[in-house]
Amino acid sequence: MNSLQALMSDPTAWAALLALVVMEIVLGIDNLIFISILSNKLPAHQRQNARRIGIGLALGMRLLLLSMIAWIVGLTAPVFDLGWSGTLNAAGVPSFETQFSWRDLILIAGGLFLIWKATKEIHHAVDPVATEDVLDKRGTASIGFSAAIVQIILLDMVFSIDSILTAVGMTDNLAVMVIAVIAAVTVMLLAADPLANFINRNPTVVMLALGFLLMIGAVLIADGFGVHVPKGYIYAAMAFSTLVEVLNMWARRGKKPAA
Numbered sequence: 001m002n003s004l005q006a007l008m009s010d011p012t013a014w015a016a017l018l019a020l021v022v023m024e025i026v027l028g029i030d031n032l033i034f035i036s037i038l039s040n041k042l043p044a045h046q047r048q049n050a051r052r053i054g055i056g057l058a059l060g061m062r063l064l065l066l067s068m069i070a071w072i073v074g075l076t077a078p079v080f081d082l083g084w085s086g087t088l089n090a091a092g093v094p095s096f097e098t099q100f101s102w103r104d105l106i107l108i109a110g111g112l113f114l115i116w117k118a119t120k121e122i123h124h125a126v127d128p129v130a131t132e133d134v135l136d137k138r139g140t141a142s143i144g145f146s147a148a149i150v151q152i153i154l155l156d157m158v159f160s161i162d163s164i165l166t167a168v169g170m171t172d173n174l175a176v177m178v179i180a181v182i183a184a185v186t187v188m189l190l191a192a193d194p195l196a197n198f199i200n201r202n203p204t205v206v207m208l209a210l211g212f213l214l215m216i217g218a219v220l221i222a223d224g225f226g227v228h229v230p231k232g233y234i235y236a237a238m239a240f241s242t243l244v245e246v247l248n249m250w251a252r253r254g255k256k257p258a259a
Contacts, residue, residue, distance in 0.1 A: 016171040017180055023170065024163060024184030026235055030216050031058055031159040032188050033209050034114070036196035037121070038148050046145050051192040054152035059185040061160040066177055072164055075103040085226075097226035103161060104224040110158030111220030117151070118213035125207060158220070208245050212238055 032055075039050040065072050082098035163184075167177045199205050215237070219229050 016173065017176045020167055020170050020176060020180035021183045023166060024180050025187050026231070027159070027163050027166060028058075028184050028188045029235075029238075030212075031156065032192060032195060033212055034117075034155050035152055036192065036199050037206065037209055037213070038151060040196055040200045042145060042148055047196065048193060050145065050148050050152070051196060052189070053149060054156065055185060055189050055192055057149075057153055058156045058160060058188070059182070061156050062163060062181045062185065063178065065160055065164040066167075066174065066181065069164075069168060069174070072161070073168060075106070075161065076101050076165070079105070099226070100224070103165065104226075106158055106161055106224075107220045108224035110155065111217040111222075111224065113154060113158075114213050114217030114220065118210045118217065122207070122210050122214075125210070162220075202249065204248070205245060208241060211241070 035051055035054040039047045039054070042050055078099045078101050080100055082100075084098040163181070164177075167180060171177060199209055215234065219234055222229055
């Protein structure tokens with residue numbers, strides 16, 4: 001209650017809330033792209049349920065982690081060190097390091113999973129031979145509902161930990177963090193169906209989204225090794241690529257003969 005009262009009366013808290021809501025929405029894009037692509041591989045009548053369950057689990061995980069902030073912060077404590085590090089920059093920070101925390105190991109595992117998943121899907125999208133795997137290029141849904149939910153849960157966990165650690169780094173007001181997380185996940189819920197339907201209708205967008213997942217996976221692995229790529233660069237690249245694809249779609253639509 002005191003936190004809520006402080007939020008209502010403190011302009012600084014409102015500024016922190018706005019900044020954190022925007023950041024959480026941006027961070028949720030990665031999660032939403034994965035959920036959209038994976039749910040589109042299910043039978044049509046199961047897709048919306050899978051997306052809602054996946055986003056609901058993302059919210060549940062984030063709120064659960066917020067209730068365990070001390071434990072979450074503890075995930076950044078070093079677990080072991082291989083003793084290797086890169087050259088120091090002007091600020092005295094090594095270009096990479098092999099001192100790993102549980103957070104680092106989770107990010108590396110999540111990045112490897114994303115790269116494996118995206119590479120596998122790209123392979124089946126370009127392979128002329130139909131297969132019985134998760135991503136048959138002819139659109140055959142061969143993944144089960146339970147398998148899809150398990151994969152969504154695994155990535156939800158990775159993105160949730162990254163999201164909450166970002167929130168903890170931006171504010172120490174728990175009420176601000178909770179409101180920001182709920183607002184961001186609500187936006188994800190509203191955007192899920194339109195985004196998934198748009199991806200499903202435009203095959204070239206699927207390849208673009210898979211490219212995003214490859215990049216995100218590589219960034220997660222780099223982050224785990226202490227190479228911190230500014231997220232602004234990542235999302236600027238994604239926005240630029242999306243703009244180019246929109247222009248391509250517009251050009252293709254303009255060249256279609258009138259019916």
